[in-house]
Amino acid sequence: MGLYPEIEPYDHGMLDVGDGNHVYWETCGNPRGKPAVMLHGGPGSGCAPGFRRYFDPAAYRIVLLDQRGAGRSTPPASAYDTDMSVNTTAHLIADLELLRRHLGIERWLVWGVSWGSALGLRYAQTYPDVVSELVLTAVATGSPAEVALLTRGLGQIFPEAFARFLAELPDNDRAGNLAAAYNRLIESPDPQIRERATRAWTDWETATIPAPPRSVERFEDPSFRRGFARTVTHYWGNDHFLGRGGGEGSETGAEVSVVLRDAPTLKDIPGTLVQGSLDFGNLLGIVRRLRQAWPGSELTVVDEVGHSMGAPGVVDALVTATDKYAAHGGC
Numbered sequence: 001m002g003l004y005p006e007i008e009p010y011d012h013g014m015l016d017v018g019d020g021n022h023v024y025w026e027t028c029g030n031p032r033g034k035p036a037v038m039l040h041g042g043p044g045s046g047c048a049p050g051f052r053r054y055f056d057p058a059a060y061r062i063v064l065l066d067q068r069g070a071g072r073s074t075p076p077a078s079a080y081d082t083d084m085s086v087n088t089t090a091h092l093i094a095d096l097e098l099l100r101r102h103l104g105i106e107r108w109l110v111w112g113v114s115w116g117s118a119l120g121l122r123y124a125q126t127y128p129d130v131v132s133e134l135v136l137t138a139v140a141t142g143s144p145a146e147v148a149l150l151t152r153g154l155g156q157i158f159p160e161a162f163a164r165f166l167a168e169l170p171d172n173d174r175a176g177n178l179a180a181a182y183n184r185l186i187e188s189p190d191p192q193i194r195e196r197a198t199r200a201w202t203d204w205e206t207a208t209i210p211a212p213p214r215s216v217e218r219f220e221d222p223s224f225r226r227g228f229a230r231t232v233t234h235y236w237g238n239d240h241f242l243g244r245g246g247g248e249g250s251e252t253g254a255e256v257s258v259v260l261r262d263a264p265t266l267k268d269i270p271g272t273l274v275q276g277s278l279d280f281g282n283l284l285g286i287v288r289r290l291r292q293a294w295p296g297s298e299l300t301v302v303d304e305v306g307h308s309m310g311a312p313g314v315v316d317a318l319v320t321a322t323d324k325y326a327a328h329g330g331c
Helices: 049-054 089-102 115-126 144-151 159-167 178-186 191-207 222-236 280-284 286-293 312-326
Strands: 011-018 021-029 034-039 060-065 108-113 131-137 271-276 297-302
Touching: 011 089, 021 089, 034 089, 034 115, 034 312, 049 060, 049 312, 060 089, 089 115, 108 115, 108 312, 115 131, 131 312, 144 178, 144 222, 144 280, 159 191, 178 191, 178 222, 191 222, 271 286, 271 312, 280 286, 286 297, 297 312
Parallel strands: 034 060, 034 108, 108 131, 131 271, 271 297
Antiparallel strands: 011 021, 021 060
């Protein structure tokens, strides 16, 4: 099946969302088609042109945006004087609602990858009446257990890389929340400390890719690296600004996120989950627990694929889902 052909936006703009922030948005495909919004990961990755290709451009009005501080949105998180206190999950959800109203959309399909899946789930839990369907891949829910796994738990699998990752931190910061500790370095007034910390953070993320080639080209762009590492550690070091769900435990002893706790509230929203079998989030059973708690969802697991939206089997499953939901009509 594969992706749809490359297309260009027919409209774009910068939306003033307050707090001195302007969010970049664009629309592609059919202006009269079924609305769909794509939420990128990271947090802080930004959208790419390839995101447009997961939807039939004849059937969908495709909306892309760069979340606060990411991509073409301003001010960029890579700038040291950018105020990150006004970049939280609540702010991003409010931005989505402002954009939906700005574009005159009543309801839209929400598509999310990685962090974008957690954001999409929480958005749908907050505004269920405006979400027609959810399509999510490389699924994350923003739980403390997921952060603990990705920053400390994987050290058992990648011990040499983990030793280098820890070495950048002061001794008294190596036992606590590693994302928060790195964020403190990245917020240092000393640019050399900031640069070493951002490089160490992205080196660790690169080292934990489960299959060759273990390289991430965008991390070689200093501006992207600074903004990405700053945003990720800002969110991961603060429980994704979601709070803790309480109740059910995990392998790490941390609580689940409110996203997983509140999954039953999505019962009236159809959803498709597409997950690689080698995605490390599977070690916590997150995606299966989400599927079990969300009656309207279905799960496709793609063999021998990690935390990816671009592997052939994942692409096919995602495009199959958007093709199916196109038949539900526009809004």
